[in-house]
Amino acid sequence: MMSEPLALISVPMLAALEPAFQRGGLATARAWELTDDERARVRAIVHAGEFVLTPEFLGSLPALGLIACVSVGYDGVDVPWCRARGIEVTHAEGLNAEDVADHAIGLMLAAWRNLPALDRTVREGRWRQEERLNPQPSLGGRTLGVVGLGHIGAAVARRAEAMRLTVQWWGPREKEAPWPRAASVLELAKACDILVVAARAEPSNRGLISAEVIEAVGPKGLIVNVARGSLIDEEALVAALKDGRLWRAALDVFAQEPTPPERWADVPGAVLAPHTGGSSSEAIPLMVEQAIDNVRRFLAGKALASPVAA
Known part of the structure; x- marks a missing residue:
């Protein structure tokens, strides 16, 4: 038998x-x-x-x-x-593309409006009425760049348009899309205020979001990653956040998972989630x-x- x-x-x-x-x-x-x-x-x-x-x-x-x-x-x-x-x-x-896109937008909003820090302010009794007049940048009119326009990337782009953002994208392969494709990932980074990484991880794109790309997003920019940690040079990202060469980052995925908590203990401007984007x-x-x-x-x-x- x-x-x-x-x-x-x-x-x-x-x-x-x-x-x-x-x-x-x-x-x-x-x-x-x-x-x-x-x-x-x-x-x-x-x-x-x-x-x-x-x-x-x-x-x-x-x-x-x-x-x-x-x-x-x-x-x-x-x-x-x-x-x-x-x-x-x-x-x-x-x-799970729609759920991951929701998660990406949630991370984007949390980082852009600094929501985790504001939550701590309330919980720790540090709320000061005069601080309400400290201006926060609006999302309206900003440019969001999507790296990888697959199911997840396209779902992020649709949501971003509804939030008054201008959308561009880059991927290694041409495809029909209602949004313009940048000439390269570096050119996309230069053009956008928010860079959302949603590309499929492959050996060829390890470290795609390099120190140069991170630098191009810049001291007023935000990087969101809901793809894989391997796509970002994490060492360069941490250094840029510490030095103020990148404003903020919102990450659901990491180079090592679980990521060591001590790695992020003194990193400003980072909103972190434990790889739960598609877990609905x-x-x-x-x-x-x-x-x-x-x-x-x-x-x-x-x-x-x-x-x-x-």
Whole structure:
């Protein structure tokens, strides 16, 4: 009798999703508790795309044929390496884009209007009526630049227009869009007051938001990142905030996650969130169900629902 195929939960962060896969009729195992018998039966991996899957680990799973990312991103998966070995890769394309865009706008507003500091002022009893007359810059008439005009970037751009912002964008590939495309990410940074990073992380764009780009956004500008920490030179960002060469930053993602709290202890103008942009009660079930559907389809020999584009 053929052994039952297994869907492998790749990281402890996803352990809470295991019952959903089991209810979906899939037998599961956990990568951090994997036995030799289970290793031979693993046909699919259920994965969060930001975590790296090494060739050594993947090569130790002789029956592996699918990596089903519950996340939109899949930057921890070497897709060409997998394809060369007949391993398919899927992801949750577009399912949480509206929620991530909401989060990006929330971060933008929190940083632009300095809301965390104002909250502390009230809670700590430092409210002074005369400080209400200290002017805060308005958003109206500012320029927002979007790096990466995929599902998330376009959703951010639509929201920004409704907030009286002028929108530009840049991405490595031309596409039809109602907003003008800058000649480069540097030119976009020079033109905008707020730079929102929403691009898909790839080896080719590591450190895309470089010290030069950060400098171009400038001492009156704001950078928001809801993509991946790898896209920003974090050392340069921290230095620019400390030196006043960048006004503010609002980050949901970091070079290391969880990011060390001491790294940000003395960094002014930073609003930080723990990589929760797409974690809504509506989006997560959709993303999990799509991953379950992809695993079922793979095991049944059917076309996958959301394969990573070639």
